[in-house]
Amino acid sequence: EIQNNYVAVDVVCETNRVEAYTQDASISSVDLLSNVGGHTGLWIGISFLSIMELVEMLYRLIRYHYYILRGKIRRRNQEQSWLRQSSVF
Template sequence: MIAMVHDNPQLPLIDSAGMALATEFKHRITYTKKIISYLRSPYSTCNDKILPVMLAMLDNYQGAKYGYSEDMLRIMHSTAHVFLTSSYLLEKYCSYCPQQCFVTNFNIKPSLWKTPPTWLMDDIKTFLENSEIPLSIDWPTNWRSHIDSSYLSVELVYESTLIENYTQIATMTAVDALPNVGGQTGLWIGVSFLSIMELAEILY
């Protein structure tokens, strides 16, 4: 069994980010959530819009509302390099993988212990025999080994309800840049607005 903790808009990349879970154990997955927000244009080229090349794939997930994923786009592009032999097609569909503006990460702490406990075996046996699950021919004699080899339990627990938020903030805007440049030039070379006007008057 493969398990993965992800946010609702995140497309689960089971092959690369999934965690394998073995039978005969109870698995506890403890997690904390972290959100990283990057500056948008003009400070970066980050993107939240789903590109057409991803829309074609996401149409197969009926009812799911997945967001843009830079990792997914890179995986699709690496696969496309195998099938697209034309340099024009490669340039058209695989030339640009913009950075995500929002990235959600989950820090995972897995743990496990042997299950099922002895006191639970009879209840599991009764449940299976009264269900419609097909049982093996040697079930009457080897039912304990069958339960041991098939039983798996997963418990998902949040370590903290607090969410870490890392947000990029512009320390200087376009409005701040003009007086900053003027102040620096005035400090280092003695240039001021009045001296610039006087120079313009002399020249013209």
């Protein structure tokens, strides 16, 4: 039964032409270095901005606590001067 269902197919090329595919880099080494340098500069800039924001936050935090402490000292001095004035009379 296999002999009755067997088919032989011969594939023949009509031409002797050969197609050759080549690949070239889509980006040159100069472009690659430029891109890497640009991205590095961008990340350094972002990092610098983050550091400056951190410095600003610390400055504001220190200034806030300084004003609170200064206000407490002024109130204490005013209370002491008021007590001195009231004890004189």
